[in-house]
Amino acid sequence: MKIISLKLEDKILSEVDERLIKNRYSTRTELIRDAIREKLLQLEQDEILRDIARLPPSSKTKEQALELLKKQGKKQGVNTMRDRGSI
Secondary structure, three states: OOOOOOOOOHHHHHHHHHHHHHOOOOOHHHHHHHHHHHHHHHHHHHHHHHHHHOOOOOOHHHHHHHHHHHHHHHHHHHOOHHHHOOO
């Protein structure tokens, strides 16, 4: 793992600390790492949805793509710390 430096406004850091306790994360790093994972997954899913939206409405491929997206979401959701029971 690589170390990165990060500057946050006081308000955001306070919210991080509140959610850290509320969601039972053990460290700020753990919470921030999990938030980044979730955001990356969301961006990937948004990109896939944009690609699906470009397909013809009656396309069987579109139906298959939507089904794959649902499966991917379920699969990826299991990989979050909360779903793994790590927190």
